Amino acid sequence: MSLPALTPRTATAVPVTLSDGGTAALRPLEPDERAPLLEVFAGMSGQSRASRYLVPMPRLSEAYLRHLSATDGLAHVAWLATVAGRPAGIGRYAVTSEDPCAVEVALEVVDQHQRRGLGAVLLDAVTTVAAANGVRRLRATVLPGNEPSRRLLTRVAIPLRFEDGLLEGTAPLRLLDPARVDRHAVVELARRTTPAPCDAHWTAPCA
Ligand SMILES: CC(C)(COP(=O)(O)OP(=O)(O)OC[C@H]1O[C@@H](n2cnc3c(N)ncnc32)[C@H](O)[C@@H]1OP(=O)(O)O)[C@@H](O)C(=O)NCCC(=O)NCCS
Numbered sequence: 001m002s003l004p005a006l007t008p009r010t011a012t013a014v015p016v017t018l019s020d021g022g023t024a025a026l027r028p029l030e031p032d033e034r035a036p037l038l039e040v041f042a043g044m045s046g047q048s049r050a051s052r053y054l055v056p057m058p059r060l061s062e063a064y065l066r067h068l069s070a071t072d073g074l075a076h077v078a079w080l081a082t083v084a085g086r087p088a089g090i091g092r093y094a095v096t097s098e099d100p101c102a103v104e105v106a107l108e109v110v111d112q113h114q115r116r117g118l119g120a121v122l123l124d125a126v127t128t129v130a131a132a133n134g135v136r137r138l139r140a141t142v143l144p145g146n147e148p149s150r151r152l153l154t155r156v157a158i159p160l161r162f163e164d165g166l167l168e169g170t171a172p173l174r175l176l177d178p179a180r181v182d183r184h185a186v187v188e189l190a191r192r193t194t195p196a197p198c199d200a201h202w203t204a205p206c207a
Pocket of ligand 1: 047048049051052053105106107108109110113114115116117118119120121141142146147148149151152
């Protein structure tokens with residue numbers, strides 16, 4: 001009698017260890033998935049929300065929710081971090097309108113889980129996916145007093161300069177060193193959950 005073929009276990013999330021020894025899991029947000037966006041937003045203080053959106057943001061409007069959940073795994077990518085099964089942070093990038101080879105990066109971590117290394121983990125995950133997708137440049141805009149973001153952006157060598165009341169910077173895409181995530185696992189999960197081949201959009205125009 002022949003044995004049934006073994007089905008490889010397909011990972012649906014990438015496990016990570018945080019700086020305090022705790023654990024989290026990472027996965028891409030699915031297109032139109034809104035519940036984690038709302039839960040992360042609910043877990044952020046007014047100050048954290050203002051830091052993320054650069055203006056006071058007491059609630060997420062329908063239009064904003066539609067925009068934030070319109071991910072496609074290529075031009076607009078968002079990865080969710082969960083802690084004990086609950087949404088704890090989101091890292092995202094979106095291609096900029098002026099430069100198809102550049103993406104704007106944005107991070108958000110619920111107040112309860114800030115300062116545990118999740119911001120670095122999310123930055124590593126989305127920049128890893130960006131690199132796999134052929135992105136060449138990273139751009140970021142933060143409020144001047146945003147020390148955690150400034151520190152994270154320094155680690156991927158984005159020089160920030162003061163412009164119109166904000167700190168802005170663009171730099172060639174560089175990954176965090178050392179890595180904060182299992183990059184092979186991140187790229188593998190990204191490729192498996194992205195409908196089109198990861199390198200279809202940018203390899204040619206950005207070469
Ligand atoms: C920015 C943000 C995502 C960082 O998340 P986090 O999980 O706290 O980040 P980490 O734990 O990985 O810490 C990153 C760095 O910031 C430092 N840091 C974190 N919180 C800090 C604080 N309150 N004050 C000073 N430094 C802080 C950490 O020590 C670390 O520095 P290091 O790399 O030199 O050791 C989080 O603070 C946040 O969600 N803020 C509100 C939204 C926001 O500002 N988004 C970014 C703009 S798009």
